[in-house]
Amino acid sequence: MDDAALRQRLNDIFCEVFDDDSIRITDEMTAQDVEEWDSLNHINLIVAVQRSFKIKFTVGEVNNLANVGEFIDLIRGKLP
């Protein structure tokens, strides 16, 4: 999957999880930038990404994410 397609699919997941079609993800984006991004929605996001990309995250990976850029790198690293 190329970078643009990955970002688009991830953006769609963000819009779905946070119920906001205006979200446009960037590498620097953090939980502070999205009003609804709390610990519950963080888990919903992780579960949705796992399902969509058919990948699995470890607890350490989930807890150590600093921003969306790191999240994209993590997903990319797990894709076949």
Add this chain to the structure above:
Amino acid sequence: MLFNSVAFALFLGTVACLYHLCPLAWRRWCLLGASYAFYCTWSAPFALLLLAATGVAFVAANKVAAAQTDRQRKRTLTAGIVVLFLPLLVLKYCGALRPVLGELVGERWAPHLLWIGVAAPVGISYYTLKLVSYVVDVYWGRVQAAPRWSTVAAYGTFFPHILSGPIQRAGDFLAQVQPIRWTHPERIASGLRLILFGLFEKLVVADRLGVLVDQVYGRPAEHTGLAFTLAMYGFAVQLYADFSGLTDIAIGVGRVLGIMAPPNFDAPYYAENIQEFWRRWHMTLTGWLRDYLFTPLCVGLSDWGQAGLAVSLVVTMVAVGLWHAASLTYAVFGLVHGICLVVSSLTLRSRRRLYRRHAALHAMHGVLGPLVTFNMVVATLVIFRAENLGVAWYALQQSCGGLLQLVGSIGDPERVTALFVNLPVNWSLRDTVIACGAIVAMEIVHFLQHTRRLSTVLAVTPRWIQWAGYYALALCILIWAQTDSPQFIYAQF
């Protein structure tokens, strides 16, 4: 040695002078010595357990960091967590199982089990969580293993936080003591301000309300209706003021020694929903449980979808309840909150859409949300406060009855006055006025802290007005402090 005692004031003054006068290189040892001295005033024998716990955390973290394979790292981590949790489980929770264990081992050995769960070492619920998080954070690569035991020990035993938190994370603390730096006088001043405000919250607000609450819950059979309604709301404010005051003093004492700590409360009673409430109440405990229990559970149960989220929420909230003590009331308190959280989180999106579609609802939501959440929390705190579930159920019934009685009397001032005058509690109009005034003053400060405007307000306020405020606060404490119940509610956990 209680935080609100003269002995502690003298102790802090001596420690602060020694700490700031000694060379930077010695300060970690100064901190460690002061922490152990403080702990020994509570329990000298259990200071050895604390010493052992910091040793276990130090060794486990370094072994995790040095392990060559992932399997080795996992095994060391698991062993470290088990050994760190063992004293907490045995000394704090096994007391509830003592009769069962006694029957299992027979009459001859039963007397040897008397030490189990008799008295949990002070602060064990706090320092265990801190040390476990340190080892796990090293495993996750969030922090580097400290090369010296004294650094880990200074973190685990840090005396301002050992009685009741906040449960500061290792990364945050270690960054401030590796190396220890010169402390800006403004940090010390802000610490002293927090201590003063914490004492006001505890002595003037919490302890005064405690007089009313203790009378009702102390002899529940003698009270009915409105007395329980007042005790129900009174306890909610008492618990908040008591714990927030204790935390403010703890954070303030830490600042006097140059250590900053995360806040534990962020105006929780104004939360719009129950999820938000738990993000703003006892934040360092809920943050700990989110990272080390809730998230691992959710990730492990991710294939279950929403059911996995629901199970994780309920388990986490029951753990929050049981963290206080092994008691059915705390377990039920946690369970009720877990169920509320599941319902609220599963319906949140639909509710938000509903508010967006109806302008009137959207406008009212800002007021209705906090009102409903506050009353829900107040009602569940009855379970938290009551001696057992029977008393809790009776107290809830009576509280609702009293509330309905009061609402039914609105419009008839004579009936309302009669309701309050005939209350069988020793609580005067003067008490009501002092308590209400103190709550308003406390909430103004909490609002400024919540909106991050406190430092701005202080910066633009002339010095003489600030000092007048500090003297007024000190005077309020001297005149109106209740000194009957010096113990903090949360220090017992």
